[in-house]
Amino acid sequence: MNQTAVGFKHPLKTLKLGLSDLAEALPCQALNACWLFVCLVLAAFAVINCSQIKGLRSTQARLQLTQNTINDLVIQSANLRLLEPTISTNERISAARLKQAGYQSAHELAYQIQSRLAILNTLQAELPVQLPLQRLNDSINKLIPTDYSNSSADSKRIESSIDQWFKALAQLSQQVQAISNAHTQRSNTLERNNLLLAIAVLAFSVSLAALNIWKRSKMSKRFEFELKLLTNQARTDPLTGVLNRRGWLEYTGKYLKNCQKEARKPASLAVLDIDYFKQYNDTFGHEAGDDRLRHFAAILRQNFRPGDLIARVGGEEFAVMLMNCNVEESRRIVDRIRESALCDIPFSAGLTNIDNHESIIKAMAVADQALYQAKHSGRNCSKIAYH
Numbered sequence: 545m546n547q548t549a550v551g552f553k554h555p556l557k558t559l560k561l562g563l564s565d566l567a568e569a570l571p572c573q574a575l576n577a578c579w580l581f582v583c584l585v586l587a588a589f590a591v592i593n594c595s596q597i598k599g600l601r602s603t604q605a606r607l608q609l610t611q612n613t614i615n616d617l618v619i620q621s622a623n624l625r626l627l628e629p630t631i632s633t634n635e636r637i638s639a640a641r642l643k644q645a646g647y648q649s650a651h652e653l654a655y656q657i658q659s660r661l662a663i664l665n666t667l668q669a670e671l672p673v674q675l676p677l678q679r680l681n682d683s684i685n686k687l688i689p690t691d692y693s694n695s696s697a698d699s700k701r702i703e704s705s706i707d708q709w710f711k712a713l714a715q716l717s718q719q720v721q722a723i724s725n726a727h728t729q730r731s732n733t734l735e736r737n738n739l740l741l742a743i744a745v746l747a748f749s750v751s752l753a754a755l756n757i758w759k760r761s762k763m764s765k766r767f768e769f770e771l772k773l774l775t776n777q778a779r780t781d782p783l784t785g786v787l788n789r790r791g792w793l794e795y796t797g798k799y800l801k802n803c804q805k806e807a808r809k810p811a812s813l814a815v816l817d818i819d820y821f822k823q824y825n826d827t828f829g830h831e832a833g834d835d836r837l838r839h840f841a842a843i844l845r846q847n848f849r850p851g852d853l854i855a856r857v858g859g860e861e862f863a864v865m866l867m868n869c870n871v872e873e874s875r876r877i878v879d880r881i882r883e884s885a886l887c888d889i890p891f892s893a894g895l896t897n898i899d900n901h902e903s904i905i906k907a908m909a910v911a912d913q914a915l916y917q918a919k920h921s922g923r924n925c926s927k928i929a930y931h
């Protein structure tokens with residue numbers, strides 16, 4: 545059996561229909577509020593991330609400064625090797641070497657190293673970690689020999705102290721590097737998260753805007769359609785489906801205005817009135833009278849050209865505007881309809897031309913005079929009135 549024939553729908557089509565129906569059914573304001581809420585939450589996360597990144601960056605800057613100070617300290621501490629008794633065998637040689645390196649005495653070197661340790665101490669105050677600076681501070685004094693004797697015990701003590709000092713410095717440097725790396729990693733992760741949040745906020749905002757535009761266009765389309773329907777209904781006779789008096793006056797008025805502007809060929813007007821309609825109504829009833837009116841309108845629609853305007857302007861009175869057609873031609877057309885086998889309804893017609901583009905009301909008054917003549921001439925005939 546052919547499924548299409550019984551109304552089978554492809555599942556994807558059903559889904560598409562379902563989603564668009566759902567989006568349409570959701571109240572616009574509630575949807576906007578939800579969307580906005582999600583955007584705000586995402587934006588709040590992004591702001592929190594930004595402030596964290598800012599904090600991490602300033603800590604990183606301080607860590608970098610700390611690292612640089614430690615590096616300077618390592619370079620400066622290299623001069624401590626000049627004090628090693630194995631290299632400088634006595635105080636004189638040691639002092640000479642220190643002088644060469646730019647220090648007046650071992651104590652000056654110690655003082656400068658302590659100054660750098662003091663800088664590190666200050667920097668540490670703003671770091672989220674505790675560096676073992678106190679230990680270094682204490683040990684620096686012990687490193688400076690007061691006596692440059694050649695005793696091997698003393699020389700060994702100084703050597704091992706300097707080694708320990710460098711070991712401690714290396715550990716400190718590693719510790720700071722590790723903290724700095726952890727901070728860089730954390731701030732990279734936060735930056736990546738922020739990028740994702742920004743993309744999400746953008747996507748949500750764009751989809752919200754698109755949804756609103758779509759809903760608005762759908763609503764305006766529907767509104768346009770309903771307005772058109774109402775407008776058409778207001779201009780149409782519900783019984784016969786042709787224009788009512790209001791529609792007739794509006795369209796013919798517009799047509800005549802355009803004729804003036806574009807110097808079009810003249811039109812002519814025919815007013816057609818069913819004969820003895822009251823008698824028919826009284827004999828066959830109102831319902832049958834309605835059918836007769838519907839039937840007469842159908843005859844007119846079938847026999848006039850599609851461009852001609854047909855209207856029911858009174859109870860059993862119809863008007864036709866025959867475009868680009870003079871009144872004599874129009875009379876021939878009307879008489880041909882009356883005489884055709886299809887037309888089983890007697891009617892009288894009054895005709896006039898609208899060649900000087902006067903108002904439709906005036907033209908109808910002239911056509912009515914012709915109709916009056918036709919009625920008084922025994923009905924079921926056409927008369928022309930010129931003006």
Ligand SMILES: Nc1nc2c(ncn2[C@@H]2O[C@H](COP(=O)(O)OP(=O)(O)OP(=O)(O)O)[C@@H](O)[C@H]2O)c(=O)[nH]1
Pocket residue numbers: 783817818819820821822823825829830831832833834837858859860919923
């Ligand atoms: N069934 C029906 N009758 C209508 C409608 N509108 C008007 N009529 C009737 O149409 C009749 C018109 O009667 P008259 O104006 O005397 O016209 P007539 O009987 O055709 O007479 P002549 O035009 O002189 O031939 C009245 O009885 C109205 O009630 C309608 O919509 N439906």
